[in-house]
Amino acid sequence: MRGYITIPKSVPCRNCKYCGSRPIVALSGKDGYVVKCPVNSNHYQTPAGLIDIDDWNAYNIPNTELEPERDQLVACYDSKLNYTFFLPV
Numbered sequence: 875m876r877g878y879i880t881i882p883k884s885v886p887c888r889n890c891k892y893c894g895s896r897p898i899v900a901l902s903g904k905d906g907y908v909v910k911c912p913v914n915s916n917h918y919q920t921p922a923g924l925i926d927i928d929d930w931n932a933y934n935i936p937n938t939e940l941e942p943e944r945d946q947l948v949a950c951y952d953s954k955l956n957y958t959f960f961l962p963v
């Protein structure tokens with residue numbers, strides 16, 4: 875028997891903000907359940923108790939510094955690896 879439960883895709887939950895993994899629900903001793911990253915126990919996990927996906931989601935808000943809103947920018951670089959950014963026309 876596995877010691878964890880995968881969360882159904884129908885449940886809206888964010889991926890781990892450190893590694894992008896979809897979280898799992900694991901039994902935490904006799905204290906209840908935790909929502910945690912399946913890859914690394916050092917990544918966030920919710921306090922033991924009821925399955926608290928809201929708490930997981932509140933913590934794993936994507937870091938806006940890592941994902942700047944520059945989707946519209948195109949990056950080019952020349953043979954000397956000088957980058958140029960411009961907006962497509």
Ligand SMILES: [Zn+2]
Pocket residue numbers: 890891892893894895911912913914917918
């Ligand atoms: Zn993770």
